[in-house]
Amino acid sequence: MAELDLEKTVETIARKARNASLQLGVSSTAQRNEALGYLAELIRQKATSLKQANQQDIEYARQASLSESMIDRLILTDDRIEGMAQGVEQVAKLEDPVGAVLESKTRPNGIRIDKVRVPIGVIGIIYESRPNVTVDCAVLCLKSGNSAILRGGKEAFHSNTFLAGLIQEALKKAHISESAVQLIPTADRAALNILLQKDEYVHCIIPRGGEKLIRFVSENTRIPVIKHYLGVCAAYVDKDADLEMASDIVVNAKAQRPSACNAIENLFIHADIAKEFLPKIAQALGSQGVEMRVDGASVAILLRASGAQFEPAVENDLYTEHLDKIITVKVVNSDDEAIQNINRYGSAHSDTIITDSHETAEKFLNGVDSATVYWNASTRFTDGFEFGLGAEIGISTDRLHARGPMGLNELCTYKFKIIGTGQIRP
Amino acid sequence: MAELDLEKTVETIARKARNASLQLGVSSTAQRNEALGYLAELIRQKATSLKQANQQDIEYARQASLSESMIDRLILTDDRIEGMAQGVEQVAKLEDPVGAVLESKTRPNGIRIDKVRVPIGVIGIIYESRPNVTVDCAVLCLKSGNSAILRGGKEAFHSNTFLAGLIQEALKKAHISESAVQLIPTADRAALNILLQKDEYVHCIIPRGGEKLIRFVSENTRIPVIKHYLGVCAAYVDKDADLEMASDIVVNAKAQRPSACNAIENLFIHADIAKEFLPKIAQALGSQGVEMRVDGASVAILLRASGAQFEPAVENDLYTEHLDKIITVKVVNSDDEAIQNINRYGSAHSDTIITDSHETAEKFLNGVDSATVYWNASTRFTDGFEFGLGAEIGISTDRLHARGPMGLNELCTYKFKIIGTGQIRP
Numbered sequence: 037m038a039e040l041d042l043e044k045t046v047e048t049i050a051r052k053a054r055n056a057s058l059q060l061g062v063s064s065t066a067q068r069n070e071a072l073g074y075l076a077e078l079i080r081q082k083a084t085s086l087k088q089a090n091q092q093d094i095e096y097a098r099q100a101s102l103s104e105s106m107i108d109r110l111i112l113t114d115d116r117i118e119g120m121a122q123g124v125e126q127v128a129k130l131e132d133p134v135g136a137v138l139e140s141k142t143r144p145n146g147i148r149i150d151k152v153r154v155p156i157g158v159i160g161i162i163y164e165s166r167p168n169v170t171v172d173c174a175v176l177c178l179k180s181g182n183s184a185i186l187r188g189g190k191e192a193f194h195s196n197t198f199l200a201g202l203i204q205e206a207l208k209k210a211h212i213s214e215s216a217v218q219l220i221p222t223a224d225r226a227a228l229n230i231l232l233q234k235d236e237y238v239h240c241i242i243p244r245g246g247e248k249l250i251r252f253v254s255e256n257t258r259i260p261v262i263k264h265y266l267g268v269c270a271a272y273v274d275k276d277a278d279l280e281m282a283s284d285i286v287v288n289a290k291a292q293r294p295s296a297c298n299a300i301e302n303l304f305i306h307a308d309i310a311k312e313f314l315p316k317i318a319q320a321l322g323s324q325g326v327e328m329r330v331d332g333a334s335v336a337i338l339l340r341a342s343g344a345q346f347e348p349a350v351e352n353d354l355y356t357e358h359l360d361k362i363i364t365v366k367v368v369n370s371d372d373e374a375i376q377n378i379n380r381y382g383s384a385h386s387d388t389i390i391t392d393s394h395e396t397a398e399k400f401l402n403g404v405d406s407a408t409v410y411w412n413a414s415t416r417f418t419d420g421f422e423f424g425l426g427a428e429i430g431i432s433t434d435r436l437h438a439r440g441p442m443g444l445n446e447l448c449t450y451k452f453k454i455i456g457t458g459q460i461r462p
Numbered sequence: 463m464a465e466l467d468l469e470k471t472v473e474t475i476a477r478k479a480r481n482a483s484l485q486l487g488v489s490s491t492a493q494r495n496e497a498l499g500y501l502a503e504l505i506r507q508k509a510t511s512l513k514q515a516n517q518q519d520i521e522y523a524r525q526a527s528l529s530e531s532m533i534d535r536l537i538l539t540d541d542r543i544e545g546m547a548q549g550v551e552q553v554a555k556l557e558d559p560v561g562a563v564l565e566s567k568t569r570p571n572g573i574r575i576d577k578v579r580v581p582i583g584v585i586g587i588i589y590e591s592r593p594n595v596t597v598d599c600a601v602l603c604l605k606s607g608n609s610a611i612l613r614g615g616k617e618a619f620h621s622n623t624f625l626a627g628l629i630q631e632a633l634k635k636a637h638i639s640e641s642a643v644q645l646i647p648t649a650d651r652a653a654l655n656i657l658l659q660k661d662e663y664v665h666c667i668i669p670r671g672g673e674k675l676i677r678f679v680s681e682n683t684r685i686p687v688i689k690h691y692l693g694v695c696a697a698y699v700d701k702d703a704d705l706e707m708a709s710d711i712v713v714n715a716k717a718q719r720p721s722a723c724n725a726i727e728n729l730f731i732h733a734d735i736a737k738e739f740l741p742k743i744a745q746a747l748g749s750q751g752v753e754m755r756v757d758g759a760s761v762a763i764l765l766r767a768s769g770a771q772f773e774p775a776v777e778n779d780l781y782t783e784h785l786d787k788i789i790t791v792k793v794v795n796s797d798d799e800a801i802q803n804i805n806r807y808g809s810a811h812s813d814t815i816i817t818d819s820h821e822t823a824e825k826f827l828n829g830v831d832s833a834t835v836y837w838n839a840s841t842r843f844t845d846g847f848e849f850g851l852g853a854e855i856g857i858s859t860d861r862l863h864a865r866g867p868m869g870l871n872e873l874c875t876y877k878f879k880i881i882g883t884g885q886i887r888p
Contacts, residue, residue: 058805062828143850147839156861157831239861258680260862281884288886379484401879402488405583413573413882422887423878424569435582435665435875436686436863449861452849453827456839458707460714461848 045221046230049185050237052215053158057183059213061155065132068178071210072128075175078202079121087112089198090167097191109166110192120171127175130426133444134181147456153448155181157239160231162187162253164245167195173244174203174217176429180447183216185238187231189245190223197221232257242430247357262442264433266357266383267297269415272374272400273317274391275308281412282313282390283320288414289388291324295359297431298386298418302354303365304374310334310367315341326361329353333367354381371396375403382406384433386415407433407440471647472656475611476663478641479584483609486642487581491558494604497636498554501601504628505547513538515624516593523617535592536618546597553601556852559870560607573882579874581607583665586657588613588679590671593621599670600629600643602855606873609642611664613657615671616649623647658683668856673783688868690859692783692809693723695841698800698826699743700817701734707838708739708816709746714840715814717750721785723857724812724844728780729791730800736760736793741767752787755779759793780807797822801829808832810859812841833859833866 060068079086090112097107112120139151159182161173170186177184188196200219207214220227232241232253241261243253254261271289273282289300305313314337321328322345329349330338338344346365353364354377368374371389378387388410389400397411408418418441420428425443432438438446486494505512516538523533538546565577585608587599596612603610614622626645633640646653658667658679667687669679680687697715699708715726731739740763747754748771755775756764764770772791779790780803794800797815804813814836815826823837834844844867846854851869858864864872 058829058831061831141850143848147843149849254684260686260860262862278884284884284886292887397881399488403484405484405487406877408878408880410880411882412884413880414886416887417573417880417885422569423575424567434686436688439875440878449865451832452834452866454834454836454839454843455823456836458704458710458838459843460710460840461718461842 042222042224042227043230046227046234049218049220050158050231050234052213053183053185053218054237056213056215057155057157060178060181060183060216061157063181063212065134067210067212068132068181069128071178071206071212072124072175074209075171075203075206076121076124076128078206079117079124079171082198082202083114083117086117086195086198086202089194092194093167093192102191106165106191110195112167112195116168120168123172124175127179127427130179130444132179133448138450145459147454147459150453150455151450152453153445154451156447156449158183158185158237159447160185160187160238160241160259162228162241162243162245162249164189164249165191167192167199169244170196170199170219171203173242173429174200176427176444176447178207178216180444182447185218185220185231187220187228193223229256232259235259244430260437262430262432262434262438264297264383264385264431266433267299267385268302268355268357268381268383269298269300269386270302270304270378270382270388271300271415272304272368272371272378272387272389273306273309273313274371274374274389274393274396275306276393276396277306277309277313277390278392279309279313279316283317285388285390285412285414286317287320287324289416290321290363291326291361292414292416294361296416297357298415299359300388300415301356301358301362301364302378302381303363304368304377305334305365306371306374307333307367307369311337314338314365315344318344318346321363324361326363328363328365330365331367334365337367357383371399375400378404378406385431386410386418388413388415407431468648468650468653469656472653472660475644475646476584476657476660478639479609479611479644480663482639482641483581483583485639486604486607486609487583489607489638491560493636493638494558494607495554497604497632497638498550498601500632500635501597501629502547502550502554504632505543505550505597508628509540509543512543512621512624512628515620518620519593519618528617532591532617536621538593538621542594546594549598550601553605553853556605556870558605559874564876571885573880573885576879576881577876578879579871580877582873582875584609584611584663585873586611586613586664586667586685588654588667588669588671588675590615590675591617593618593625595670596622596625596645597629599668599855600626602853602870602873604633604642606870608873611644611646611657613646613654619649655682658685661685670856686863688856688858688860688864690723690809690811690857692859693725693811694728694781694783694807694809695724695726695812696728696730696804696808696814697726697841698730698794698797698804698813698815699732699735699739700797700800700815700819700822701732702819702822703732703735703739703816704818705735705739705742709743711814711816711838711840712743713746713750715842716747716789717752717787718840718842720787722842723783724841725785726814726841727782727784727788727790728804728807729789730794730803731760731791732797732800733759733793733795737763740764740791741770744770744772747789750787752789754789754791756791757793760791763793783809797825801826804830804832811857812836812844814839814841833857
């Protein structure tokens with residue numbers, strides 16, 4: 037598409053999304069749920085055509101020699117399609133976040149001030165190759181009364197286009213403007229750049245994908261971005277820890293799903309219990325195939341333990357999100373040192389202390405400046421579903437608006453409704 | 463200052479502010495209030511020296527031929543200095559926002575999830591000429607456990623430097639790091655540009671001043687900005703309005719303080735009552751010296767009213783924040799048309815409907831997409847003190863994080879503290 041046409045296309049999408057958001061903002065819960073119901077039906081009805089569209093993406097992917105793991109993310113099997121439809125139905129069942137009165141007070145002059153939850157408005161979702169994100173994000177935005185502008189990866193272009201068509205069909209059947217969910221109709225990077233300039237119409241951008249994509253988005257827009265760059269999470273095993281519990285938590289937080297952002301990358305161990313704990317955890321992690329990269333103090337201890345496998349660590353390891361079966365280990369001399377290390381090297385995502393001391397735990401929970409801080413539990417619980425939100429649009433390590441797992445409430449803002457009987461300011 | 467030195471100076475300020483924020487984040491309420499108490503004392507004790515510093519700014523301002531209204535904003539009289547000290551004492555008396563448990567739930571697996579209010583971290587305040595903003599903003603940040611980096615206007619440089627010195631003296635006496643409140647030590651615009659790039663250390667920027675300053679800041683940073691560009695507020699007088707009440711509210715909202723951002727700029731009148739209301743409001747506004755700029759339908763009515771003063775409006779008037787005794791008037795044929803006009807021309811700040819109809823009021827409160835929406839009350843109540851917040855750091859027309867008047871709670875974020883007994887993810 038010529039540059040001028042692209043500008044016009046994206047401008048039109050953004051303006052229409054804004055207009056649709058004003059309609060959605062006053063739509064009923066029933067109307068939005070109706071659209072979700074139609075969408076679940078349509079996904080099942082049109083599964084064959086959806087798989088055909090998906091097949092085109094897979095063929096291009098093979099021609100482009102994408103890796104098998106990339107191609108696997110693209111593929112829509114019958115199971116995945118059914119999972120998508122069920123996901124839509126589950127969101128329909130969730131409580132409507134819109135309209136809840138968060139606070140209410142009557143001032144001495146008699147005006148009543150209600151703080152009421154309302155949709156944000158227009159949300160841009162920038163994502164990569166999984167086509168199910170198209171449906172997941174669209175339905176969470178729709179449920180919370182927001183217009184969505186979707187910009188998926190080029191690898192899933194045909195699947196995304198087909199799915200966006202189904203969503204618009206469902207919207208139309210429910211008498212909601214089709215502009216409430218729109219897909220940017222080109223994989224051209226230039227279109228993304230134009231979208232990121234539309235702060236007049238778009239109120240929030242949520243990038244979902246790798247660190248590179250997220251950095252690109254946040255460096256190229258004035259629109260508020262909700263994101264997390266990295267999940268460099270840590271466990272700290274205190275001198276007063278139950279070492280059995282510590283071992284179980286560390287192994288779970290590292291090895292249960294190493295590719296998750298809430299898996300730990302760093303392990304800090306109090307010097308007082310390092311001699312006892314290090315050989316123990318080396319064995320437990322080793323049996324899960326986890327590679328340990330350890331500091332000098334740990335080396336000294338582990339050299340005396342029989343059969344422990346480890347590599348020496350370099351400082352950069354402490355900053356690194358391996359997303360793999362690798363853990364960096366460091367011995368610390370105090371809880372203060374553990375807290376300082378986590379605030380310095382971590383990404384303010386999820387960190388845990390294992391200790392029996394209430395006092396040390398309190399200090400850790402307050403002092404570690406992360407979105408979610410744990411005492412005697414695995415960091416793997418940082419997740420919208422585990423938090424009981426019923427859904428997750430993402431996890432934020434930002435400080436403004438939303439922090440930690442984000443569900444439907446976090447896709448909303450608030451407004452003040454003020455009711456008087458003629459009050460004027462003296 | 464050479465560019466390289468400036469970079470180093472601002473980098474050091476930002477890094478120190480971040481370190482201080484980690485200390486402040488775990489400081490006690492008593493310790494922060496103690497610092498505020500010392501500051502109020504110091505402001506009174508050092509009033510003479512403060513006035514001397516202020517005199518330097520005033521002399522420069524006269525040499526630079528600044529307007530008398532600009533110079534008036536700069537001047538620190540005994541009354542203003544006492545007001546500043548009292549303001550600090552009032553903030554000390556406010557409830558500490560930090561540490562409040564906002565939500566708490568126990569999940570089926572037994573982990574308890576507490577959502578707890580915590581400081582944002584490091585806040586950059588960019589403001590213009592009033593030196594009292596230095597103290598106001600510093601104490602609100604300090605009270606809420608945030609580090610503040612202050613960058614005031616060059617006109618108030620000597621006053622600001624003196625006040626920042628007092629604040630740091632008070633911090634030191636209360637054993638809080640002096641880096642918790644720092645002033646950028648140069649009025650060089652380059653220093654501001656450097657600060658706006660320090661997203662590694664600075665978590666939020668609050669610009670306070672004219673639209674030009676606010677636009678400059680938000681266009682030149684990746685750090686989240688909380689702002690309002692404009693206050694293009696409106697009143698809508700419905701066909702079912704009590705016209706006496708409507709006249710009182712419109713006059714108050716326009717004329718009580720026209721320079722305030724919550725004063726109205728636009729007035730929409732339902733056609734059914736325009737013949738009766740327009741001559742009435744023309745007289746009421748005229749007696750307050752307010753100039754009416756009116757649409758064609760209003761002209762037709764007002765020409766028949768004796769003695770009404772008005773000018774014809776152009777469309778651009780509806781977008782304009784006059785901050786003066788000027789009001790733009792338009793007749794509309796329905797409540798829908800009023801809502802559409804407000805969403806189109808307004809700045810999503812404060813808007814009011816005057817009506818006796820509950821149904822129309824509900825429609826307006828839901829349909830007008832502004833931070834604060836009123837029914838039968840003046841828009842002039844959009845203010846932290848009028849809202850009972852006890853303080854105000856600003857008013858946001860943004861949608862993320864804070865919307866409407868911002869007090870101490872809005873200078874905070876939250877974190878999740880999760881307490882388990884060894885839970886791991888299955």
